[in-house]
């Protein structure tokens with residue numbers, strides 16, 4: 001008779017999956033593991049951390065966080081941000097400069113005026129007067145660093161908005177938490193924006209990129225190790241008025257929805273950077289953006305421009321497989 005003691009039994013490697021509603025979207029956690037109990041505990045911890053990031057950065061609800069305190073403060077009032085918010089604000093200001101102002105973390109008043117978070121099809125575009133009023137109180141020039149984590153603003157209505165970067169930051173924090181829990185192979189996918197850790201057995205993880213207009217994917221990446229893929233698109237939050245599409249990614253110079261691209265996908269190690277740069281590149285034209293990307297080591301991008309033409313950065317050409325239809 002053959003007796004196997006329980007310690008000889010090895011759980012096979014398999015995907016452990018959980019989905020949660022976080023960051024305003026469905027977030028799926030996939031851990032490739034041979035220890036389901038450990039994987040589930042790690043996912044639980046990572047999702048709690050991502051929820052706390054959401055609570056620290058959200059400016060949509062009545063949560064009492066330092067972003068809301070800053071946004072509701074009066075001009076000249078000194079507000080101390082939390083370390084996470086201060087850190088991400090400083091990183092955002094750097095990207096604002098590198099992107100020649102295409103990315104701007106101080107667009108809260110303009111974003112609110114457009115109200116894309118409540119987008120309905122009956123909505124009308126904002127009048128030139130209201131755009132001008134919102135632009136007057138928006139943008140990094142309205143922000144002043146006092147000292148340490150203390151900040152103030154020039155106008156009462158000036159507001160921070162981390163909508164273009166906080167999801168990426170939350171994904172990075174989630175992956176870091178999984179690593180701390182001893183996980184080596186995983187994906188955190190927040191509504192198509194994702195970060196990958198390790199690999200999928202002896203295979204790379206396969207990631208499809210959404211086409212901005214069609215149901216079938218634009219193509220896919222084969223990627224492994226530490227990489228993030230984030231897309232900004234004009235199809236996420238929008239309304240149509242007199243046959244023209246108005247969407248949630250705004251050009252800080254004009255106050256209007258950016259009109260150069262339909263979608264931009266960025267691949268780089270950090271989800272925070274992928275998120276911020278996909279928004280920045282979406283605002284810029286392909287030529288300007290491509291020059292910036294070619295100057296950034298380890299960051300690649302693909303654009304579907306306003307004419308639905310696909311453009312790839314040089315490194316992207318080696319990693320991206322367009323679907324046959326394109």
Ligand code: AMP
Nearest residue numbers: 102103104111163164232248249250279
């Ligand atoms: P994403 O979907 O990551 O491209 O982020 C879009 C969100 O970021 C919007 O819903 C706004 O909250 C905010 N946003 C819009 N335009 C910009 C911009 N030019 N720079 C930074 N944040 C922006």
Ligand code: MG
Nearest residue numbers: 164275276279
């Ligand atoms: Mg973004």
